[in-house]
Amino acid sequence: MTILVTGATGNVGRHVVEQLARAGRPVRALTRDPAKANLPAGVEVVRGDLNAPETLAGALAGVTGMHLMSFFDNAPLATAPEIMDLAVRAGVRRVTVLWGGEPGPVEQAVTAADLEWTLLEPVEFMSNALTWVDSVRAEGVVREAFPEVPSAAVHEGDIAAVAVTALVDGGHAGRTYTLTGPRALTVHDKIRTIGAAIGRDIGFVELTREQANQRLRDRGVPEDVIDYVVGWHAAPPESAYTVVPTVEEVTGRPARTYADWAAEHADAFRP
Numbered sequence: 145m146t147i148l149v150t151g152a153t154g155n156v157g158r159h160v161v162e163q164l165a166r167a168g169r170p171v172r173a174l175t176r177d178p179a180k181a182n183l184p185a186g187v188e189v190v191r192g193d194l195n196a197p198e199t200l201a202g203a204l205a206g207v208t209g210m211h212l213m214s215f216f217d218n219a220p221l222a223t224a225p226e227i228m229d230l231a232v233r234a235g236v237r238r239v240t241v242l243w244g245g246e247p248g249p250v251e252q253a254v255t256a257a258d259l260e261w262t263l264l265e266p267v268e269f270m271s272n273a274l275t276w277v278d279s280v281r282a283e284g285v286v287r288e289a290f291p292e293v294p295s296a297a298v299h300e301g302d303i304a305a306v307a308v309t310a311l312v313d314g315g316h317a318g319r320t321y322t323l324t325g326p327r328a329l330t331v332h333d334k335i336r337t338i339g340a341a342i343g344r345d346i347g348f349v350e351l352t353r354e355q356a357n358q359r360l361r362d363r364g365v366p367e368d369v370i371d372y373v374v375g376w377h378a379a380p381p382e383s384a385y386t387v388v389p390t391v392e393e394v395t396g397r398p399a400r401t402y403a404d405w406a407a408e409h410a411d412a413f414r415p
């Protein structure tokens with residue numbers, strides 16, 4: 145009853161792996177570079193590339209559940225149809241999909257597959273604040289655009305907990321879950337919360353929309369993705385700031401707060 149976790153070294157996947165391992169479930173973690181994975185002892189780590197489905201046969205052998213990351217390298221997972229086909233043939237019965245874009249080929253491939261699928265649509269991750277670490281440590285400031293726009297950011301561990309519940313317990317087939325944290329917060333609220341966690345006032349420098357665009361451009365992000373990401377932050381859909389109770393309904397535990405996240409990551413922000 146092994147569960148394959150893709151994106152296992154990422155913000156969400158790491159939690160999925162740890163929670164499955166803690167629950168005593170056989171878990172196999174996929175990465176392109178096992179030497180750098182740094183996952184808990186006892187977790188089986190396998191090499192594979194989601195862009196090259198032919199590398200996944202070994203990873204899928206004996207697997208009954210899969211957590212699939214479906215958007216990276218600035219694009220939806222183009223190989224989703226092949227991967228779902230391989231998964232079904234390998235005997236995978238349940239899949240959770242960490243979704244990150246508009247409905248399209250990934251969703252079609254997953255929902256057409258002959259297995260129990262659950263789509264997870266988190267709003268903004270709390271861990272997006274890790275992009276502020278360097279400037280907070282070095283200068284005690286955050287540089288960001290749209291400081292008054294709220295979002296109900298969700299803890300990555302809660303996204304993972306929903307995935308683990310769906311994969312292990314079942315009962316969530318055919319569901320698409322928007323996942324939020326327990327409160328909608330502005331950038332100012334988030335900075336104040338992190339400041340309280342580290343015992344330091346954090347300054348703020350507001351970026352223009354063009355500066356926000358340029359920052360992503362400097363990281364090599366293509367223009368269509370910049371438009372989507374910056375547009376989302378400038379004017380998010382209502383679902384981004386409307387708190388929903390799904391995390392608690394699925395997992396039986398209240399969604400973790402931003403203060404919880406800030407306390408867990410306080411050391412990263414300290415000079």
Ligand SMILES: NC(=O)c1ccc[n+]([C@@H]2O[C@H](COP(=O)([O-])OP(=O)(O)OC[C@H]3O[C@@H](n4cnc5c(N)ncnc54)[C@H](OP(=O)(O)O)[C@@H]3O)[C@@H](O)[C@H]2O)c1
Nearest residue numbers: 151152153154155156175176193194195215244267268269
């Ligand atoms: N941040 C947000 O606010 C937000 C909101 C909603 C949805 N999302 C979605 O969440 C996802 C990001 O999740 P995350 O933050 O947990 O990930 P992450 O920290 O960005 O890590 C990326 C993961 O993807 C894996 N990966 C990249 N290319 C791969 C490939 N070709 N083959 C196999 N694995 C590959 C990496 O594994 P290795 O490097 O170890 O191979 C790593 O585990 C994206 O799809 C995004 O669209 C994000």
